Amino acid sequence: MAASTSADMNDLRFHEMGLDDRILKAIAKLGWSKPTLIQERAIPLALEGKDLLARARTGSGKTAAYAIPLVQRILSSKQTAREQAVRAVVMVPSRELCSQAYKNILELTSCCSREVKCADVSVQVDLAAQRPLLMEKPDIIVGTPSRLLAHLQAQNLTLVDSLEVLVIDEADLIFSFGYEADLKALLPFLPKIYQAFLMSATLSDEVVALKKLVLHNPITLKLEESQLPDMDQLTQYHVKCGEEDKFLLLYTLLKLRLVRGKTIIFVNDIDKSYRLKLFLEQFSIPGCVLNSELPVNSRCHIVEQFNTGLYDIIVASDESSLGTGKQGGKRKKSKSKKGKSREYGVSRGIDFQNVANIINFDFPPTIKSYIHRVGRTARGDTKGTALSLVNDTETEILEDIEKYLVKEDGTSLIRPYQFKMVEIEGFRYRCKDAMRAVTRVAIREARVKEIKHEIFQSKTLKTYFDDNPRDIQLLRHDKVLHPAKVHSDLRNVPEYLVPKTLKASTSGASFKGPTTRKRKHRGPRESRFAKKKRRNAADPLKSFKFKKS
Template identity: 50%
Template sequence: MPDARLVDSKASFASFSNVLDARLLRALADLGFARPTLVQSKAIPLALENRDILARARTGSGKTAAYCIPVVQKILNNTAASSSDSQSTRALILVPTRELSEQISAHLRGLVTYCDKEVTIANVSSGTTHHLQRTLLSDKPDIVVATPSKALALLQSKANTTLVIDEADLILSYGHDEDVRQIFSSGYLPKVYQSFLMSATMTDDVEQLKGLALRSPVILKLEEDEDEAANLTQYSVRCSEVDKFLLIYVILKLRLIKGKCIIFVNDVDRCYRLKLFLEQFSIKSCVLNSELPLNSRYHVVQEFNKGVYEYIIASDESIKKGEQDVESEEEDAAETKDDNCDQSKSRKRKHRHKGEGDKEYGVTRGVDFVDVSCVVNFDLPPSSRSYTHRVGRTARAGRSGMSLSFVVPEKEWGKNKVVGCVESTKKDEKISARIEAEQAARGSKIKEYKFDMKQVEAFRYRMEDALRAVTRSAVREARIKELKTEILNSDKLKAHFEDNPLDLEYLRHDKPLHPARVQSHMKHVPKYMLPKIAPVAGAEAPADSVAQDVGFVPFKKGGDRGRGRGRGRGRGGKKKSDPLKKFGR
């Protein structure tokens, strides 16, 4: 095989023609892969030299293709060189969540479009039965994608020559710790095999896996350049729990954020409370959480990526998986004796729901959301690491994006009994300080944004009226209704839609749940409530239109309104303006 090190890392994928099969290059062109990213240009040549690799690169940097491309190429090389007709599994790809396994399987299928007879793929983490999964594996597919628990239940062969662990910093914290150790210690793997560990951060878990899986690895620590980091504009807002609902109503109803948006909350109940609240104002959204069937979750992401939905409310349940900062864990142990009755109730609720939902659910890591303009942390995550992965859903692949995080001051926590309080937000200020410190170390700054609450107050009465309608019983009914609907949808997706793919267009996930009282007059915002934009010095007065009546300018006190433009470039090379350009100073 030609020396892979001769490939120019700055050239297009065509420069890999001496080491990559022509069919693979053609598939890459069809997928829109023109030039390799930094991690791809470094990892692919090393992988084709059979080196073990530990790669750290930011979310959205192209790590999936960095290991999928050499895995497929090596199988094609072995197929061409082998005279034997015996089939064997040559690569095992371990991932922490079922969403990620679906995504990687789809990516691999795209890569083998022109060589699908030579390279077969099986995803054993899908919603198929255990018997069907064993049947799939009995054909000995070339590549198996699985979560560790599924892989452990189905592993029989030692023929694997390549092992990949994606999202290595997360795979142990998703409850796969024992399964991963058993895979390595029970003789399921051959004595000689090549390994890849791919991660966005370096943690103690990654170090453990490094010791288990790698032999004299090449370690790639690839940091984004300043231009790439500048594509993400980050803001935080300090406000009370009830003001979160007020601000999200104003931001979405007046369309102050342009484009697709992911709104992260910290538990399943919050998904439905926020969805029902927004429904009061005819703001459509769909939810994504561990209780929904896998087929429905995967379809929601697909449709969101196509632009069918603008707003996804996603529950990030990393708290239950033990994903917290080390400092936070120490503080939790010290404060156990000071738990109040609200915390006891929270523990009871957690205990009651224990075992519900999909333990292999996760949307903050790995899942590729396309063209996300904004990430809103409605509930601040429990750790700085979770924050990094949440905001990594936007500003991907050279495009610009922004994040907006609500931080509840400790003195404001638990004051509003109508909204209630989320236990994880009690330490928002401490976690926010850690997040800011970590982002500063990466060369990024989180700007504090202060709304001009005098102008926002005009919307408070409507917000409170809507919030009163979203009772606990309404949330419970909505949760049950959505689950029943999506179970039916999931069966349809699995059976009927396999034969009728066009019918997927008629299956939506953002239909109103309406178990709460809905008032028709809340749908529209009267013109007298719309704020007037203050004129910019030296600029001509804008023409009268609703779009020009609404913007970020009215909600900011003072400051220079000419700054805050995004530096990223969208498709076609056009410079995209920051959706919060009028939000910043």
């Protein structure tokens, strides 16, 4: 069937879609006043039983666009069904995204949780451990293609007689994450007739190939909307500076609180993420690292704690973008992925909530990567800012992106950030001191220490903290690594170094003027005998005296 984007639907509300009251109640609890464009177009077509191939930008509400009709169909089927069965499967390319989709479905079924059961089988435990869960035949199963295939081959799960709906979310990542063979092997386990949804941020060649494998005469929704939020919601800047100036500028922005709120700092490789974390630690700026080497439980937990506001800064390595595209006129080859998760892709899909700022410390090598990174902020009705730090080797790709992201009058959406580097020259020596302490050895030690620590937390403490949520503060991911020598005098900013033009906008920053040390008053030196007597008096075993009656 032909593509359709301009259906005659104007401001269609949730209560006008014929949804079950329990779903409407859950939507109201989530605070959704009206559907997004993808939801407005996709939900009515899905309720009619159509197969859908939907393309919409990151943060547009694609998960709810398939989850709402999915839950509605299951509630309708249960009115006539005689027995419990697995009626829907949601395939997602990574365990982080599985966890996210599972939580979203639980939120939408919060008012009908007795009728609609959902299970996430993506957790890497023994297949036999999940067999009892699957024997209960949950209505919806969420998992990666490889995990679902493993359960089907182990006969823990059968779909051929019961499956009604198949959803593939983030469809453009399925093949790139290495699931092509798994998906093709999984298809014979499915019935011949079922409703299918493919949800994607792009309509790549991989999605077209997937469409031929899974969909039957689908409707394609290619929404005519910008790939990024409007200018009044998302402000984009760039600063052209040297590599050393990037560290100086980032330190100034964070320490003087010129950048406030939740912030994701993107770099292009894992070593750089630890270098940046150790650099910020020199100035007592806390933050956590997110990369492909960390255990998946830790990665999910980092995102969860960030979303709940436990910490405000994540240094995220987006090494998945290095395999393609130009950077400084040369193609950058992807490094060995030994020890890294093939499912990792932090700039895509993961639902970071209420992100105020995106800082591209390393400029992304492709237009696609830039859009996905910047799409982490200004989601829903919130506003956001994206700042890119660009050195001489990155100007070529910046110019390409500036030509691609333009206003109606032809000018670029990415504006120069008017910042006078001369005014912060006084901070340069402090940054150089901090950078000298962050050596290659310190980075390597930090990397090993972090991985060991996260593996221990991931395996040993996961069950404990599930049972004891009040102790969650102990399981923080922004703890200081400190393999580098820390200069305590860098913690505070001397007031005389702050430029006059910035003092008005730096309220709340930690400044410290010159002070004179006062010698603590000490009394007369205590003798060794007096010390021993005082210690014995404090010891109940040594001070105990037996009194005769």
